[in-house]
Amino acid sequence: MARIEDLRIEHVMTPSPVCIDEGCTLAGALSLLLRQGYQSAPVIGREGELIGLLTRTGLLSWLSRCVERSDDASLSELMRSPVGPAMERPLRFEASAPLKELSRGLVAHEAATGLVVREGRVVGIATLQDVARAVGYGDEPAAPRPAHGHGHCFTANGLPESPTNETTERELMTLLLAQRP
């Protein structure tokens, strides 16, 4: 097992995360996050360049602010708009950087997720859970890993059929709808 100070971010990240195309609607993006059970996903441009990060909490906060600002705001119309305005500026880390850089960065910015890039393109996603995994298992391949990846990029409003996390979806819908005047 490698010593922890010898580990690089690329050793512990979850590679090939599912990405959201910048043209995707909020409804499509929210569906992706809920149905696949992800807390966040990178948003990429036409050339595959990293543009931003979309998180469940960020999306919810943005929608709440929109509805509060305008009495005329229709939630269904908002959900058809592109993801751009709801994105957050992501914390980005070079894949070859030492693991301690990820640890310090996430804690300093009170962030749970960082995006890992190589030559400007997203190659992975790294979280505090990945840091814990490195502490527990180093770079052992047998370490338990989350299921996030396959490198797909979702570009439309919909998603293939997949198991639905009904509880989470209901909770999020409830919270969203509760913001309506």
Add this chain to the structure above:
Amino acid sequence: MSVARICTREVQLAEANESVREAARRMLERNVGSLVVVDGDRRPIGMLTDRDLALRVVATGRDPSSCSVEQVMTTMPRVFSEDLPIERALWLMRAWGVRRVPVVDGERRLAGVLALDDVVSLLAGELHVATQVLARQCPAALDFVDEPLASAEVR
């Protein structure tokens, strides 16, 4: 309603003198971001979080096999008594900026853990009733729910 009604009774624990590596493995196996550290009388003496692992183990280059939980945990954890009202607990969690708080009995022994997710689930259940009323009065608000079921293009 008090926190005793909804807190999780099955708490993932760490021992003060066990290695950080063992504790980190347990965190992953149980899929939690924190462990409660208790003394011999089951009174909470600390919390070990994934943030502690990042800041006090990886960032400082410590060997997780040779350092103990006690050396890196967050000491003197804030606790809730079992009879604390949920509304007050929610306010305190927001004020403290924490998502999980140990719950103790009258003798300050660990009785459970209250997670922010538990509170949200409870409130969501109550709000769901209000949502159903809203859906009847304003069905357009639910339009977006069916949209994601359309076919997807994956590249």
